[in-house]
Amino acid sequence: MDDLLAARLTMATSLGFHIIFAAIGMVMPFFMATSHYLYLKKRVPEDLELTKLWMKGVAILFAVGAVSGTVLSFELGLLWPGFMKYAGPIIGMPFSWEGTAFFLEAVAIGLFLYGWNKMHPWLHWLSGLVVGISGFASGIFVVAANSWMNSPAGFDWVNGEAVNIDPVAAMFNRAWLHQALHMQVAALQAVGFGVAGLHAWLLLKHPSSLIHLRALKIALTFGAFASIIQPFVGHFAAQRVAEFQPLKLAAMEGHFETQRHAPLLLGGLPNVEERVTKWGIPIPGALSFLAFNDVNAEVKGLNDFPRDEWPPVLIVHLAFQVMVGIGTYLAGLGLLYFYLLKKGHFPRSFLRLLIVTAPLGFVAIEAGWIVTEVGRQPWIIYGFLRTKDALTPMPGMQYHFYLFLVVYLTLSAITVWLFRRQLQVAEQNLRSEHQGKNYD
Amino acid sequence: MIEVLLFFLAAALLLYVILGGADYGAGIIELLPAGALKDEQRQVINRAMGPVWEANHMWLIIIVVILFMGFPPIFLTTMIHLHIPVVALLLGIIVRGTAFTFRHYDAIHAPRSQAIYSRLFGFSSLWSAFWFGVIGSALERGTINPGTLDFHEAYVAPWWGRAPLVMGLFVIAIFTFLASVFLIGETDNAKLKRRFRRIGLAANIAVVLFGGIVFLVARMDGSSLPAEFFSNPLSLTAFICSTLLFGVLWNMARKGSALLVRIVAAGQIALILFGWFAVVGAAPLRTVQGEISFYSAAAPEATVRQLVLALCIGSLLIFPSLIGLLRVFKFR
Numbered sequence: 132m133d134d135l136l137a138a139r140l141t142m143a144t145s146l147g148f149h150i151i152f153a154a155i156g157m158v159m160p161f162f163m164a165t166s167h168y169l170y171l172k173k174r175v176p177e178d179l180e181l182t183k184l185w186m187k188g189v190a191i192l193f194a195v196g197a198v199s200g201t202v203l204s205f206e207l208g209l210l211w212p213g214f215m216k217y218a219g220p221i222i223g224m225p226f227s228w229e230g231t232a233f234f235l236e237a238v239a240i241g242l243f244l245y246g247w248n249k250m251h252p253w254l255h256w257l258s259g260l261v262v263g264i265s266g267f268a269s270g271i272f273v274v275a276a277n278s279w280m281n282s283p284a285g286f287d288w289v290n291g292e293a294v295n296i297d298p299v300a301a302m303f304n305r306a307w308l309h310q311a312l313h314m315q316v317a318a319l320q321a322v323g324f325g326v327a328g329l330h331a332w333l334l335l336k337h338p339s340s341l342i343h344l345r346a347l348k349i350a351l352t353f354g355a356f357a358s359i360i361q362p363f364v365g366h367f368a369a370q371r372v373a374e375f376q377p378l379k380l381a382a383m384e385g386h387f388e389t390q391r392h393a394p395l396l397l398g399g400l401p402n403v404e405e406r407v408t409k410w411g412i413p414i415p416g417a418l419s420f421l422a423f424n425d426v427n428a429e430v431k432g433l434n435d436f437p438r439d440e441w442p443p444v445l446i447v448h449l450a451f452q453v454m455v456g457i458g459t460y461l462a463g464l465g466l467l468y469f470y471l472l473k474k475g476h477f478p479r480s481f482l483r484l485l486i487v488t489a490p491l492g493f494v495a496i497e498a499g500w501i502v503t504e505v506g507r508q509p510w511i512i513y514g515f516l517r518t519k520d521a522l523t524p525m526p527g528m529q530y531h532f533y534l535f536l537v538v539y540l541t542l543s544a545i546t547v548w549l550f551r552r553q554l555q556v557a558e559q560n561l562r563s564e565h566q567g568k569n570y571d
Numbered sequence: 572m573i574e575v576l577l578f579f580l581a582a583a584l585l586l587y588v589i590l591g592g593a594d595y596g597a598g599i600i601e602l603l604p605a606g607a608l609k610d611e612q613r614q615v616i617n618r619a620m621g622p623v624w625e626a627n628h629m630w631l632i633i634i635v636v637i638l639f640m641g642f643p644p645i646f647l648t649t650m651i652h653l654h655i656p657v658v659a660l661l662l663g664i665i666v667r668g669t670a671f672t673f674r675h676y677d678a679i680h681a682p683r684s685q686a687i688y689s690r691l692f693g694f695s696s697l698w699s700a701f702w703f704g705v706i707g708s709a710l711e712r713g714t715i716n717p718g719t720l721d722f723h724e725a726y727v728a729p730w731w732g733r734a735p736l737v738m739g740l741f742v743i744a745i746f747t748f749l750a751s752v753f754l755i756g757e758t759d760n761a762k763l764k765r766r767f768r769r770i771g772l773a774a775n776i777a778v779v780l781f782g783g784i785v786f787l788v789a790r791m792d793g794s795s796l797p798a799e800f801f802s803n804p805l806s807l808t809a810f811i812c813s814t815l816l817f818g819v820l821w822n823m824a825r826k827g828s829a830l831l832v833r834i835v836a837a838g839q840i841a842l843i844l845f846g847w848f849a850v851v852g853a854a855p856l857r858t859v860q861g862e863i864s865f866y867s868a869a870a871p872e873a874t875v876r877q878l879v880l881a882l883c884i885g886s887l888l889i890f891p892s893l894i895g896l897l898r899v900f901k902f903r
Contacts, residue, residue: 187678191673194668194672194673198665198668204635205661209654212651223870226640227640227877227878230629230633230636231881233629238626238893238896241621241622241896242622244621246622246899298874299877531654542669552679553678555679557678
């Protein structure tokens with residue numbers, strides 16, 4: 132494994148790991164704030180119990196997210212000093228705001244986790260909400276920093292140096308809005324369906340449990356709503372990509388030949404050697420329409436770009452198909468949920484479906500980030516700096532990769548184990564409830 | 572504008588050393604044999620650190636952001652040539668943060684798993700504190716060599732040697748000292764109070780001792796830092812005051828007033844940092860090829876202005892919320 136590949140794999144692993152915890156960390160507080168609000172308003176004991184159950188999970192995940200985020204802030208410099216040399220002064224601004232938001236989040240979570248019975252109940256509730264708001268804001272800032280890599284702005288490139296730096300213009304580059312929207316909605320989806328899947332499983336085991344039913348409704352209402360609006364957000368994002376990164380769009384679609392009335396391919400395997408995508412199902416004109424709202428618009432193909440600037444087409448295309456496929460499925464499931472909610476009954480088959488669905492939102496997030504990041508290759512700053520030129524001069528990056536791979540795998544295993552133990556105890560409580568025993 | 576940024580950097584560093592340092596120190600204290608007090612001590616540390624540890628660690632993020640946005644060459648040279656100690660530090664940070672949280676939030680409090688979490692928390696605290704010292708020392712030794720292609724010379728030699736080693740031990744002593752002074756006021760158990768007081772006194776002696784050895788080793792290695800330190804009126808005054816406070820502190824610790832003792836201890840460490848800053852502030856990074864000053868490393872004016880703006884607005888949000896946090900948990 133060469134150093135470049137090792138460094139890229141390390142970055143992919145770190146981000147792929149962190150994003151799961153980050154997504155949960157910024158969405159779960161809203162679920163908790165909802166159940167907590169319901170409790171404070173209506174005093175149903177299950178709502179309080181649910182808030183505390185979720186809180187324990189969040190505390191565990193937040194700690195893992197916080198430390199893996201700390202690692203990432205160093206890793207930018209450890210792995211890509213050539214990137215940070217230019218990027219630091221230009222896109223440091225969203226990072227400094229992210230730092231502020233994250234700081235508030237850390238203070239608020241301290242208040243929320245340990246502040247039961249120590250603060251006014253509504254102030255305590257507010258601290259929980261602030262965890263969510265600042266977490267959400269910090270997510271937006273980080274995505275804004277990433278979007279600058281796709282759509283560099285706020286500087287002039289003179290003789291290989293960045294001059295006339297404008298950090299504000301860099302932060303509000305042309306890609307920040309669609310990327311931030313797309314990611315935040317995706318986080319709501321993934322966490323909504325993820326949490327719902329967990330409670331669906333518990334609800335199948337304990338059909339009369341009010342706590343899991345309420346949990347399911349709260350999580351799914353967020354998740355289903357996000358899933359229904361996500362196709363529109365995704366469409367908006369794709370149009371922006373078509374405009375500013377046509378090469379990435381071409382790779383996403385496995386689209387080689389520039390053409391008017393371009394077809395959208397469902398599935399298919401791009402063959403870079405033969406410059407053709409085989410076995411896809413074409414929908415005539417659909418790609419032109421999706422990219423430019425016009426079935427006859429011209430969509431640029433990969434062949435129009437220098438070969439050495441192509442991203443790995445196969446990976447980008449497949450990841451994109453996975454993301455869109457899951458997004459479509461979740462949107463359908465979201466509609467089904469609202470229909471069933473109106474009918475007032477969730478059949479067991481629906482609960483089983485939710486269990487299977489639970490990890491899919493996260494798979495879609497990972498796939499989406501593969502599209503964004505792999506789709507930008509070979510550039511680290513699109514059009515200005517290649518990834519290989521940003522790499523640290525230090526050799527032996529594969530050891531760095533192996534080390535962090537082991538760390539992340541271990542942390543994942545322990546987190547899963549801790550969750551099982553939490554659920555074990557929660558279930559014991561449920562059982563003793565059924566036997567009429569008093570429980571805490 | 573750069574001066575304002577430096578003020579924020581110094582403030583963040585000071586707060587991180589004092590608050591984060593006490594946090595690391597708590598882990599180190601758990602490693603020391605406690606006998607029958609062990610469980611009680613664990614509970615005190617959980618209660619004292621639980622609500623604040625995440626906030627305490629945000630200062631590190633602030634420091635990193637100020638460095639990579641405001642002074643990129645300093646950040647990058649450090650990340651390239653001190654890659655190995657930085658990774659070692661990060662491993663420690665990962666393990667201690669998660670072990671501490673997992674210990675509290677493991678639904679089943681079995682003695683065996685609790686003991687493992689505690690062990691991990693303790694050793695990783697010690698480990699991280701050590702690497703902070705190593706990195707701090709390596710920045711000032713002048714052994715970082717951006718010109719070489721030789722692996723050992725470029726990535727190992729800058730932080731390898733007795734000076735970084737004793738600096739690591741010095742930081743361990745400082746963090747232990749801060750934690751024990753902080754913890755005295757966190758418990759009503761007289762035995763535990765006495766224990767923290769004793770550890771604090773021992774750690775304070777260790778601080779003075781290792782501080783001396785740091786200077787001695789630096790001199791033996793031919794560094795100009797000790798001479799600079801003692802010829803600089805600011806750092807010399809800070810040094811003398813810090814040593815004098817030693818007597819005041821332990822006189823006070825016997826009589827009570829946990830808050831005052833904390834303030835004096837924090838003041839002692841602030842003086843040490845201040846003395847250090849007075850000497851190395853002009854050249855925070857020394858390499859084989861010469862010194863890199865904050866002024867020569869500073870990012871363009873527009874960037875510095877935005878960063879200062881973000882820090883000012885951030886402070887308006889962060890400080891009131893931090894004070895709120897402390898009011899709820901520390902000054903009841």
